Amino acid sequence: MNPLTLSAAADAAPFLRSRWEPAEVTFAQAAALLPPLAVVLLAGGGAQALLLATSLAVTFFWETLFALLRGRAWSWHGVTTALVVAVMVPAGAPLWQLALALSLGVVLGELIFGGRGFGFLAAGVVALAFLRFSFAAIPFAGDSGAVAMATLPGAALLLYLRLISWRVALAALLGFAAASLATGQPLDPGPTGASLAFGLVFLICDPFGAASTNAGRWLYGALAGGLAVAFDTAPGAAVAPEAIVFAALLASIFAPLLDHAAVLVIARIRRRRHG
Amino acid sequence: MLFSIRKGYDPALPGAPRQSVEDAAPVGSAAILGADCPGLRPALAVAPGDPVRRGQVLFTDRRHPAIAYVSPLTGVVEAIDFGPRRTLSAMVLRRTGQADPEDDDAGTPATPPAGDARETLLARGLWPAFLARPFGRVPAPDGTPVAILVSATDSNPLAPDPRVVLADRGPAFDRGLTVLAALTTGPVFVAQPPGAGLAATAGDRICAVEISGPHPAGLPGAQLYRLRPEIGPGEVWTIGYQDVTAIGHLFETGDYRSERVVALGGPRALNPRLVRTVMGASLRDLTAGEVAPGGRDGFARILSGSVLAGREAAWLGRHHHQVTVLDARPEARRLPLPWWLGRPGRGPRPLIASERLEGLLPFGIPPVPLMRALAVGDSETAERLGALDLVEEDVALLSCFCSSGADYGRLLRRVLDDLAEAA
Numbered sequence: 001m002n003p004l005t006l007s008a009a010a011d012a013a014p015f016l017r018s019r020w021e022p023a024e025v026t027f028a029q030a031a032a033l034l035p036p037l038a039v040v041l042l043a044g045g046g047a048q049a050l051l052l053a054t055s056l057a058v059t060f061f062w063e064t065l066f067a068l069l070r071g072r073a074w075s076w077h078g079v080t081t082a083l084v085v086a087v088m089v090p091a092g093a094p095l096w097q098l099a100l101a102l103s104l105g106v107v108l109g110e111l112i113f114g115g116r117g118f119g120f121l122a123a124g125v126v127a128l129a130f131l132r133f134s135f136a137a138i139p140f141a142g143d144s145g146a147v148a149m150a151t152l153p154g155a156a157l158l159l160y161l162r163l164i165s166w167r168v169a170l171a172a173l174l175g176f177a178a179a180s181l182a183t184g185q186p187l188d189p190g191p192t193g194a195s196l197a198f199g200l201v202f203l204i205c206d207p208f209g210a211a212s213t214n215a216g217r218w219l220y221g222a223l224a225g226g227l228a229v230a231f232d233t234a235p236g237a238a239v240a241p242e243a244i245v246f247a248a249l250l251a252s253i254f255a256p257l258l259d260h261a262a263v264l265v266i267a268r269i270r271r272r273r274h275g
Numbered sequence: 276m277l278f279s280i281r282k283g284y285d286p287a288l289p290g291a292p293r294q295s296v297e298d299a300a301p302v303g304s305a306a307i308l309g310a311d312c313p314g315l316r317p318a319l320a321v322a323p324g325d326p327v328r329r330g331q332v333l334f335t336d337r338r339h340p341a342i343a344y345v346s347p348l349t350g351v352v353e354a355i356d357f358g359p360r361r362t363l364s365a366m367v368l369r370r371t372g373q374a375d376p377e378d379d380d381a382g383t384p385a386t387p388p389a390g391d392a393r394e395t396l397l398a399r400g401l402w403p404a405f406l407a408r409p410f411g412r413v414p415a416p417d418g419t420p421v422a423i424l425v426s427a428t429d430s431n432p433l434a435p436d437p438r439v440v441l442a443d444r445g446p447a448f449d450r451g452l453t454v455l456a457a458l459t460t461g462p463v464f465v466a467q468p469p470g471a472g473l474a475a476t477a478g479d480r481i482c483a484v485e486i487s488g489p490h491p492a493g494l495p496g497a498q499l500y501r502l503r504p505e506i507g508p509g510e511v512w513t514i515g516y517q518d519v520t521a522i523g524h525l526f527e528t529g530d531y532r533s534e535r536v537v538a539l540g541g542p543r544a545l546n547p548r549l550v551r552t553v554m555g556a557s558l559r560d561l562t563a564g565e566v567a568p569g570g571r572d573g574f575a576r577i578l579s580g581s582v583l584a585g586r587e588a589a590w591l592g593r594h595h596h597q598v599t600v601l602d603a604r605p606e607a608r609r610l611p612l613p614w615w616l617g618r619p620g621r622g623p624r625p626l627i628a629s630e631r632l633e634g635l636l637p638f639g640i641p642p643v644p645l646m647r648a649l650a651v652g653d654s655e656t657a658e659r660l661g662a663l664d665l666v667e668e669d670v671a672l673l674s675c676f677c678s679s680g681a682d683y684g685r686l687l688r689r690v691l692d693d694l695a696e697a698a
Contacts, residue, residue, distance in 0.1 A: 003676070014682075018675055020627075162630045165630045207628060213643060213644060267661075273504055273639070
């Protein structure tokens with residue numbers, strides 16, 4: 001697929017523009033989220049559908065309110081946040097708790113910075129972390145084998161479109177394996193992979209929370225993978241979804257610092273090379 | 276030396292030119308543009324209506340009176356337009372008589388110029404062919420570069436093949452290189468496609484460099500980055516291969532040759548090919564009968580330069596080697612959205628730090644930090660990252676692939692102007 005098209009609307013160079021605008025990125029991410037969502041909807045039934053409807057309503061409300069207050073174009077980026085939360089939160093969770101956590105996540109993680117892409121955190125991660133902090137009784141889902149299998153086509157799509165970084169994914173897996181070996185946690189590709197897949201693709205690899213230089217991506221992924229082991233409370237080879245949420249949150253907070261360090265090193269190499 | 280550059284991207288576009296040079300119909304007028312020498316305030320040597328000969332001095336730079344700008348054709352001065360603060364906007368020259376640019380050498384001396392290379396280039400109007408890096412501006416008359424880079428490569432989409440253009444200009448090109456060597460104590464690099472065999476016997480200090488890779492490997496910026504460890508720090512001048520030929524011709528015969536071979540291509544070009552015309556040619560004259568029907572009401576856009584770094588223009592730019600014909604801009608469509616859904620197109624769009632951006636810049640510069648620094652005008656960070664090695668055309672691919680729709684060339688120019696002022 002040719003990623004560039006002649007832009008008829010451009011009035012200055014370059015007259016060739018990428019067809020990937022933020023709205024299309026959200027579309028691709030939402031499409032990638034549909035298979036795992038279908039799996040949890042089939043398993044959770046009506047209660048899960050209600051949870052999804054609540055999530056969508058809350059994110060649309062905040063998107064609309066901020067679009068109105070700022071006089072900006074309305075965006076539907078919140079839909080991916082809602083879908084991630086709807087997969088990770090099990091049916092039966094109190095809806096008002098969900099709405100509260102999601103509001104905080106969408107507003108504080110994204111909208112107060114000016115919308116998606118202007119902040120440094122993934123809104124879904126922030127919402128899930130808030131939910132966990134405030135209402136610890138809700139156990140997270142999204143770690144079943146069926147969800148993991150359903151994640152794969154979306155992961156392949158996002159990797160092909162380069163909307164998630166293979167460097168982050170690989171570094172996270174390596175970091176996870178290294179930390180597991182170092183701490184003596186059992187590693188079993190089946191259960192470990194199943195519990196890791198959804199969180200890895202949609203929380204850790206989220207392009208809006210990840211680092212933005214290649215060196216930073218390696219460090220960010222390794223940090224997230226290592227932290228997932230450190231935060232893991234689940235017995236056995238599987239990882240608790242909470243651990244992945246907090247690993248992604250903490251790694252995202254450190255991502256700008258990792259990028260900064262990478263830039264310092266690159267600038268130094270450049271100075272030495274150019275004299 | 277052979278450098279193969281890995282990073283970059285070659286956009287696919289319809290309308291690739293046939294790589295054989297034909298003579299274009301003579302254009303009726305040509306212009307010298309302020310856009311090619313930003314901020315230039317001219318000290319005029321001619322007035323509107325004056326007859327001029329090809330190679331005659333039209334004006335000099337008021338800040339550097341030694342730098343002369345000369346007429347590309349024999350005719351009359353039709354108009355002199357000024358921009359803000361008496362800077363030059365355009366000087367338009369109309370051809371009189373039907374003479375071909377090759378023949379109308381009426382009155383020009385037929386003997387090689389006496390005097391040293393620098394004075395001759397300044398006085399005979401070929402100095403503005405140089406661009407000095409950093410900043411990408413015409414160098415000062417007394418400047419001495421640590422090296423000169425001739426880019427006989429062009430990786431822009433739909434660009435002419437320098438090997439074809441230089442095929443029958445070999446002696447003049449080699450002569451031009453020896454003139455360049457007199458301007459610097461350092462090397463003169465001739466970047467060329469692998470196997471082109473240019474400048475093989477031109478002399479010492481003239482080094483052939485073979486470059487391969489996707490765009491922007493053919494731009495001086497990418498080549499300079501690879502050559503920098505050899506050159507060391509300092510000002511480097513770049514010059515286009517056709518200007519080197521013009522310099523060689525001038526020093527061989529004393530004749531100012533204004534010919535320019537450009538690629539006429541693009542989706543709406545009727546007969547994409549290389550044509551021989553003059554510098555600053557009127558693009559309306561050049562593309563008359565060359566635009567394929569189609570598009571909205573048959574209108575087309577004529578770009579001077581490539582789709583990546585060119586501009587919609589009426590005249591051929593000083594440093595452009597191609598003309599691209601595109602469909603006309605469609606009328607702006609307004610989506611009938613209700614007011615409470617916000618106003619479409621309002622507000623900034625974010626930069627999505629996709630991994631795809633990483634493979635575009637062969638300058639050892641991390642793209643996303645550079646784009647962020649440029650977007651907020653942080654010239655300090657941009658300089659630390661290496662923005663001084665870049666000019667507008669080097670970052671065009673970033674603007675193509677960035678989701679924000681920002682024009683990083685324009686942003687880079689602003690940062691470079693800030694840094695030039697501070698320097």
